[in-house]
Amino acid sequence: EICERLLAETKAGVLQNLKVLISAGxxxxxxxxxRFITNRSSGxxxxxxxxxxxxxxxxxxxxxxxxxxxxxxxxxxVFVETAAxxxxxxxxxxxxxxxxxxxAAVADYSPVAVEKTKIKKQAEQTSLILQKTKDxxxxxxxxxxxxxTVGFAAETNDLEAYAQEKLYKKNVGMIAANWxxxxxxxxxSEQNAFxxxxxxxxxxxxxxxxxxxxxxLISIIATKFNEKNRx
Amino acid sequence: EICERLLAETKAGVLQNLKVLISAGxxxxxxxxxRFITNRSSGxxxxxxxxxxxxxxxxxxxxxxxxxxxxxxxxxxVFVETAAxxxxxxxxxxxxxxxxxxxAAVADYSPVAVEKTKIKKQAEQTSLILQKTKDxxxxxxxxxxxxxTVGFAAETNDLEAYAQEKLYKKNVGMIAANWxxxxxxxxxSEQNAFxxxxxxxxxxxxxxxxxxxxxxLISIIATKFNEKNRx
Numbered sequence: 001e002i003c004e005r006l007l008a009e010t011k012a013g014v015l016q017n018l019k020v021l022i023s024a025g026x027x028x029x030x031x032x033x034x035r036f037i038t039n040r041s042s043g044x045x046x047x048x049x050x051x052x053x054x055x056x057x058x059x060x061x062x063x064x065x066x067x068x069x070x071x072x073x074x075x076x077x078v079f080v081e082t083a084a085x086x087x088x089x090x091x092x093x094x095x096x097x098x099x100x101x102x103x104a105a106v107a108d109y110s111p112v113a114v115e116k117t118k119i120k121k122q123a124e125q126t127s128l129i130l131q132k133t134k135d136x137x138x139x140x141x142x143x144x145x146x147x148x149t150v151g152f153a154a155e156t157n158d159l160e161a162y163a164q165e166k167l168y169k170k171n172v173g174m175i176a177a178n179w180x181x182x183x184x185x186x187x188x189s190e191q192n193a194f195x196x197x198x199x200x201x202x203x204x205x206x207x208x209x210x211x212x213x214x215x216x217l218i219s220i221i222a223t224k225f226n227e228k229n230r231x
Numbered sequence: 232e233i234c235e236r237l238l239a240e241t242k243a244g245v246l247q248n249l250k251v252l253i254s255a256g257x258x259x260x261x262x263x264x265x266r267f268i269t270n271r272s273s274g275x276x277x278x279x280x281x282x283x284x285x286x287x288x289x290x291x292x293x294x295x296x297x298x299x300x301x302x303x304x305x306x307x308x309v310f311v312e313t314a315a316x317x318x319x320x321x322x323x324x325x326x327x328x329x330x331x332x333x334x335a336a337v338a339d340y341s342p343v344a345v346e347k348t349k350i351k352k353q354a355e356q357t358s359l360i361l362q363k364t365k366d367x368x369x370x371x372x373x374x375x376x377x378x379x380t381v382g383f384a385a386e387t388n389d390l391e392a393y394a395q396e397k398l399y400k401k402n403v404g405m406i407a408a409n410w411x412x413x414x415x416x417x418x419x420s421e422q423n424a425f426x427x428x429x430x431x432x433x434x435x436x437x438x439x440x441x442x443x444x445x446x447x448l449i450s451i452i453a454t455k456f457n458e459k460n461r462x
Contacts, residue, residue, distance in 0.1 A: 031268070040267075068299050125363070129356060130358065132352060180264060
């Protein structure tokens with residue numbers, strides 16, 4: 001049925017001659033030289049997407065946060081730590097990419113001040129001032145020669161509303177949304193499922209292995225990209 | 232010389248019939264279901280100490296934060312995530328252990344409130360209220376039947392002063408101090424070096440592989456423990 005058809009398409013090289021840029025993994029926002037704010041992202045989904053895009057014939061660049069994933073053969077990787085570094089690395093490549101898939105779990109906020117020496121345990125309570133990081137997805141989508149841009153939304157609640165808001169406010173081509181903090185799927189898991197939204201359409205990819213899911217998502221991205229750009 | 236003599240002692244089973252409790256790795260202090268504060272600890276040093284203690288004849292229990300380390304054969308492991316969980320797991324075993332080695336990089340502060348749903352990116356700035364976590368090392372050392380307690384101090388500055396303060400204020404048996412945020416050694420590195428302090432004495436273990444260093448440190452701990460308890 002549909003999944004098998006999509007898989008067959010992937011294998012046929014639906015991304016031949018296209019440059020695909022993918023970001024993956026978490027970021028680290030340092031408080032001091034040893035402590036940082038991060039998240040549960042393992043990078044598995046982004047790395048699986050890189051492999052699937054490569055198999056679909058694309059030339060693939062990966063911008064990766066700190067992960068424990070084997071580097072896929074044939075993919076060019078730039079490693080970064082912080083949200084600011086990821087912003088710079090993605091924006092440096094986005095304007096000469098055909099497709100950008102923002103699969104990284106980039107920190108929304110980072111500490112205003114990074115202490116140069118380790119903060120000592122003293123006061124009973126302390127507070128940390130955080131400021132919004134730059135919005136990579138929105139800024140890529142705003143480029144005059146923007147690639148076809150795919151964002152992710154990992155939500156604990158109100159998944160569809162947040163995903164639709166992201167799709168229209170940031171003016172991206174597609175949002176792949178998934179639940180986190182539930183029994184199955186999400187961060188640091190072998191499996192995941194997506195609700196996929198584009199302008200005037202949607203589809204569901206049910207819970208499966210992240211490698212399978214990546215193949216399916218790459219097929220959908222290729223279909224939408226080709227509808228728009230290669231008819 | 233001294234290192235070889237110490238290594239030879241380790242191999243002879245200097246911890247025979249002793250119960251050694253070791254904590255290792257970082258902790259995660261959650262802000263919401265997906266984000267947390269953590270640190271650069273890889274758990275390598277704690278896991279190497281567990282292996283070295285086992286080779287020295289001890290019965291070894293490990294309380295471990297989230298790491299990517301292979302579990303040493305023959306060591307009983309309890310996995311925890313947060314500083315509070317690590318406190319409970321260590322205190323549950325400390326009073327029937329002969330030696331406690333606190334090699335974990337436990338968070339000093341954790342968020343006062345853990346949000347039940349993912350915090351959304353809204354305000355330009357936000358602040359996070361943090362409160363001190365319970366002091367595992369000090370509370371183990373305060374037990375009426377406290378084990379011989381070894382603490383660690385990872386410092387970016389004033390290493391000796393901080394290590395001596397920790398030794399006397401918390402009334403522990405020994406502090407192994409190391410530099411972090413330098414070119415060599417420290418967190419997430421294959422190598423490390425220690426400045427070791429006990430009451431009225433000190434020694435240095437120069438930069439070497441963490442497995443070697445663990446053997447040397449276990450020998451010194453055994454010597455000090457046996458001086459005190461088995462003369």
